[in-house]
Amino acid sequence: MTFSLVARCAETGMFGVAISSSSPAVAARCSFARAGVGAVATQNVTDPRLGPLTLDLMGKGLKAPEAIAEMRRSGAFIAYRQVLAVDNRGSSAIHSGPNSLGIWADARDEDVASGGNLLANAGVPQAIVDGFLSASGHLGDRMIAAMRAGLEAGGEAGPVHSAGMKLVDKVSWPVADLRCDWTEDCPIDAVAAAWKVYKPQLDAYVQRALDPREAPSYGVPGDE
Known part of the structure; x- marks a missing residue:
């Protein structure tokens, strides 16, 4: 019921997850990212525990393929899960269990991985990866372009109703x-x-947290 991507910006080291589904509030259950470590999406009969688990493994120094392999060994009902990961070296890895729903597929390249289930066709994840690699600019811009490419390639078999994008720096x-x-x-x-x-x-919100004395004005009534 979902298609997604995880990605890394090779220039800045920023990570992101973007995801969409026919299910409600998909990003609340499926998107995980940790600055300096990586990004993970866990979907298809979702087990949200697999996101932090995979990030913890990468945080200990495992590359994404190694972390996914260890997650397979320790995760429950892994045949039902799809898990995508990208690490701080740009390595990507995917687990798509054989019990993934409907038409399911995945695709990956350096700095990016995409997967989906209950898809309109098996080419959607590759379209997402291609859309990401052909886009330019901020990681967020590239991820939006990638998700739109997936939608244009057919997206989910039915209409999607929720989506999200998470970025860590x-x-x-x-x-x-x-x-x-x-x-x-x-x-x-x-x-x-x-x-x-x-x-x-975006940068102003980070600056306000780190040192509000140097923050730009809030731009709201009464702010001077």
Whole structure:
């Protein structure tokens, strides 16, 4: 019921997860990223425990393929799960269990991995990877372009209703965590619209946390 990607910006070291589904609030259950470590998406009869587990393994120095292999050994009902990972070296890895739903597929390259289930066709993840690799600019822009490419390639077999994009950088919290938990319209468009507003303010929100004395004005009534 889902298609997604995990990605790393080779220039900045930023990580991101972008995901969409016919299920509600997919990003709340399936998106995991840790600054300096990597990004993970866990989906298809989702076990959210597999996200932190895989990040912990990569945080101990395992590359993404090694972490996915260890996750397979220790995860429960692993035949039902899809898990995507990218690490801080740009290595990517995917587990797609044989009990993944409907038409399922995955694709990966350096710095990016994509997977999906209940897809309109098996080419959707490769379209997402190609969309990411052919895009330029901020990691968030490239991830939005990739998700739109997946949607244009067919996306899920039915309409999608939720989406999200999470980005982590040099601080311990997500520098962006944008979600559309339910809509009858296109949730990827909703996340893209939120990103358009949020992107110019991203650095300011980080600066306000680190040192509000150096922060730009808040731009709200009463702020001077």
